[in-house]
Amino acid sequence: MGAGVGVIKRFLAGAAAVGTVAGVGFLYYAWYPALPPVAPPAAGTFSPEQIERGRIVAAEGYCAECHTRTDGTPGPELAGDYRMETPFGAIHSSNITPDVETGIGSWSEAAFKRAMRLGVSREGEHLIPAFPYDHFTKMTDQDLSDLYAFLMTRPAVHLAIRPNELPFPLSLRIMQAGWKLMFFTPGAYKPDPSHDALWNRGAYLAEGNAHCGACHTPRNAMGAEKKSAQYDGAVVDNWIAPPLNAHNPTPTTWTEDELFQYLRFGVAPLHGPAGGPMSPVPHRFLSTVPEEDVHAIAHYYADIDHAAERSKHDAAALALAMEQSRAGLTGPNPDPDAKLYQGACAACHYNAAPSPILGRPDLALNNALWLDEPTNLFQVMLHGLSAEEGQSGVAMPSFYNALSDADMARIAAYLRRTRTTLPPWTDLEKKAAAVRSTVQSVPVNSSH
Structure with a gap:
């Protein structure tokens, strides 16, 4: 009995000593001195x-x-x-x-x-x-x-x-x-010798100063980016920042040129305009920097996305999207959801040409329809896009007052089942109401 008590005491004493050393070590790690103030440089x-x-x-x-x-x-x-x-x-x-x-x-x-x-x-x-x-x-x-x-x-x-x-x-x-x-692992970017200078410039910008992963990488319970899911997409400011890697679900590939057009001018010919929190990135910022830096970022992400290999299937995907865009929009159509879509959306999103017309984004190719949740689709319906967002000079009105939550749910369900090959979204009316609750007031560009 006495020997057992002695063992426990020695164990507790050892644990206390280890804890003390660890605590002192942590304080040493955590402490930084204040640096002296200076006069503002002339x-x-x-x-x-x-x-x-x-x-x-x-x-x-x-x-x-x-x-x-x-x-x-x-x-x-x-x-x-x-x-x-x-x-x-x-x-x-x-x-x-x-x-x-x-x-x-x-x-x-x-x-x-x-x-x-x-x-x-x-x-x-x-x-x-x-x-x-x-x-x-x-x-x-x-x-x-x-x-x-x-x-x-x-x-x-x-x-x-x-x-x-x-x-x-x-x-x-x-x-x-x-x-x-x-x-946190501090340290400057180290170029990857297995890639060329353009790739390394893009990686340096994307992973460093541009901090793309801060929005496009999901976070753990402690708020740190999940390194095992880098660029897998995440929720930001009540929008979904889509994946920037091969997990991006859109049927046509985000090629290097599509990425460049999107980042430089705010609209990609096949994927549509930049909206929500992403809109300022091309319009306020990347449109004002050297073009070669934007090319470098696009080059880096196209490589991460394996775009060169994946784009081999784009011709077939594009042809199917154009067929879907035209289907059911001519002649009598008994589908009430299709009629609602026709009245609210088809005038601007209809494409009869072999490929989408710039300014008429084809929803079958847009990230919003292919994500796991309809969040971005509802956000665009409610907010619209001003002439300063997305494609320069092209606006989409807000449907905040024109469409009820039930209307938005019907349009979302119709587009998901007719423009994608993915399972239907669930609880759409409830999710539409949840997104509406994040919109503080009717957007100023509302015309409905």
Whole structure:
């Protein structure tokens, strides 16, 4: 009996010692010193060439998209306070203008680079990984220096950021160090010698600064990207960011040219326009950067998608889609769902030619019909597309007032059964109502 108690005591003492050592080790891992504040660099510190390079880096990283307030009263560009809803609570982006009190005006270049590479603020606090430093860590020293030059030469905006709404203990910044220990591997991008320079440039941009996986890769229960499901698609801002790999279900392939057209101009001839959260990427950002960088990203994803091999089947898929587009839309049609579709959609989405006409997206080829859920189809029905979204100058009206949830469900069911070879969606009217609940008000481009 006494010997057994002694063994238990020794075990507990050993466990306590191990726990103490582990705790001290974690604190050592988690601690970063505050870096001294600096005076904002003078305007002439950076050359015009470096500032322009930094502008390109900022555009390819979509900095203004997440660092500009959009809810309530829109805020000044790059002044932060963009509200991000997460499963853990709302997070508000930081002010990255060179304001000394509320922005990063007192940050040295070293402090800025540490934040980008390691996710640690100038004050030594761990940043919440809603800021995708797990991607930015791959950026080169030159790109980070150029980005710093660009940001430090923007107008300083004094704008205090709303506090985050994370519950305790997630609100403790040291908790982010634990997240990093499990999911974050710092380090610059290393070129793959088995691929050419164009592929590596695309990979560097896509996996680093452009952080495509932040939206197109599903996340685990801790909010980290699932490396085993890279680019498999995910839900973002109540839309579905579709797969960027061979799991993309559309019948015609996202070829390198389709990807380039979509990323550069906001519309792909066979797959339609960019809508929702994706729309600003081509229109606000990638349309303003060197064309060769957009080609590089398209080249990289076409390789991931095995596009060259998969596109061998595109001719047959395209012919079938055009046949489906024309079927049942001439002469009497007893199908009431088809009649509803004809009245609401067919005037713009009908294609009689051998291939879709630009500006008339063929729904049989669109991601929205082939995804596991009808979310994106309902979002487009409710929001529409303004002339600034999707294809330049081509608008789709909102059907927020014109179609009920039951109407949207009927159209979705009709298109799924007549334009795809996939199983029917379920609970469509309920899902239509759920998507409608995320639309805060009737869009301004509504004409119905």
